[in-house]
Amino acid sequence: MMSLDKFTPAWVKRIGFATVAGLFIAGIVFWGGFNWALEATNKESFCIGCHEMEENVFREYQNTIHYTNRTGVRATCPDCHVPKEWGPKMIRKIQASNEVLHKILGTIDTPEKFNIKRPQLAQNEWKRMKANDSQECRNCHRYDYMDYTEQGNRAARMHPVAFTEGKTCIDCHKGIAHQLPAIDQHIGKQNDGAVAISHGEKPVEAAKEEAKPEAKAESK
Amino acid sequence: MRFIPALALAAAVLLSGVGSVGAQEKLVNEIGNVTIEGNSKIDMFRPEKDQDTIPRNFQKQPPLIPHSIKGYNITQNFNKCMDCHSKERAEETGATKVAKSHYLDREDKKGSNISPRRYFCMQCHVPQFDAKPLVANTYKPAAKKGE
Numbered sequence: 001m002m003s004l005d006k007f008t009p010a011w012v013k014r015i016g017f018a019t020v021a022g023l024f025i026a027g028i029v030f031w032g033g034f035n036w037a038l039e040a041t042n043k044e045s046f047c048i049g050c051h052e053m054e055e056n057v058f059r060e061y062q063n064t065i066h067y068t069n070r071t072g073v074r075a076t077c078p079d080c081h082v083p084k085e086w087g088p089k090m091i092r093k094i095q096a097s098n099e100v101l102h103k104i105l106g107t108i109d110t111p112e113k114f115n116i117k118r119p120q121l122a123q124n125e126w127k128r129m130k131a132n133d134s135q136e137c138r139n140c141h142r143y144d145y146m147d148y149t150e151q152g153n154r155a156a157r158m159h160p161v162a163f164t165e166g167k168t169c170i171d172c173h174k175g176i177a178h179q180l181p182a183i184d185q186h187i188g189k190q191n192d193g194a195v196a197i198s199h200g201e202k203p204v205e206a207a208k209e210e211a212k213p214e215a216k217a218e219s220k
Numbered sequence: 221m222r223f224i225p226a227l228a229l230a231a232a233v234l235l236s237g238v239g240s241v242g243a244q245e246k247l248v249n250e251i252g253n254v255t256i257e258g259n260s261k262i263d264m265f266r267p268e269k270d271q272d273t274i275p276r277n278f279q280k281q282p283p284l285i286p287h288s289i290k291g292y293n294i295t296q297n298f299n300k301c302m303d304c305h306s307k308e309r310a311e312e313t314g315a316t317k318v319a320k321s322h323y324l325d326r327e328d329k330k331g332s333n334i335s336p337r338r339y340f341c342m343q344c345h346v347p348q349f350d351a352k353p354l355v356a357n358t359y360k361p362a363a364k365k366g367e
Contacts, residue, residue, distance in 0.1 A: 152270035
């Protein structure tokens with residue numbers, strides 16, 4: 001006992017072994033509980049517990065390849081919408097408290113209300129994925145391991161070009177898991193002035209700047 | 221023993237179903253070799269994969285789609301085909317540009333954009349498939365101009 005007493009820090013002596021052991025166990029319980037709660041709120045069944053998700057985005061997603069496919073490998077809601085790394089995950093989870101508020105307010109509690117908000121909601125996700133270089137896509141889909149010979153003609157042609165130009169997945173692959181909001185595709189009057197989607201082109205302002213010298217040359 | 225009433229009910233439902241089908245005339249499709257009820261195999265279609273373009277069969281035939289269109293939707297919000305085939309996007313994507321005829325309305329007046337009657341691409345353009353003629357025929361396309 002003498003030797004143990006010698007190595008025991010003063011603060012342990014002050015509060016006692018039992019208290020230290022108790023704190024240690026409480027730590028495990030709290031951390032475990034915290035992780036458990038995080039995991040519990042990171043399940044598809046939790047996401048579609050809200051009828052807002054179940055009746056809108058989940059139904060749309062059921063027709064897509066990330067829900068049903070040949071091999072049965074799936075990407076569930078959190079695989080695309082919640083970052084895997086601890087830090088970004090915490091940030092996203094804290095942001096989600098805003099979604100709880102809007103659940104209570106009933107902001108999107110009917111399909112009609114949801115569709116009114118759809119452009120904004122979609123753009124939020126596009127912005128998030130653009131900012132993190134489509135990290136959630138790349139958790140499974142790695143450029144480096146893509147075998148172009150296995151891809152369709154068009155994918156095999158476009159992928160190398162897009163990667164060389166520094167594009168990211170979401171630049172072209174929008175609306176693959178959920179329906180798109182009205183998009184201004186310049187093909188008719190019905191969606192004039194709706195959301196414009198880029199395909200990873202340079203921002204409009206930058207493109208204008210580059211185009212200017214040419215325009216001047218033409219005018220001469 | 222408790223299961224027997226349920227089983228009897230199930231059997232009755234099954235038999236009545238079979239009876240009603242048997243009472244109907246056997247419906248056969250136009251070619252005469254597949255019953256209407258037997259069409260389910262044909263209904264189990266799979267999207268065609270990307271492939272080389274098959275030449276057109278006749279002049280002015282709407283070109284066939286030489287690629288997979290799995291999951292491609294045309295809705296009021298978004299026309300997936302036009303994401304590549306519109307005149308703005310065709311150059312970058314290497315897709316065939318939508319033809320000029322698609323800008324004409326039914327009075328043959330040229331609009332500034334594709335005519336609403338051309339919006340649903342797959343009314344005319346379908347995925348290509350090496351389908352054998354259903355019945356023997358002697359169809360030949362009309363000769364091209366100058367031939």
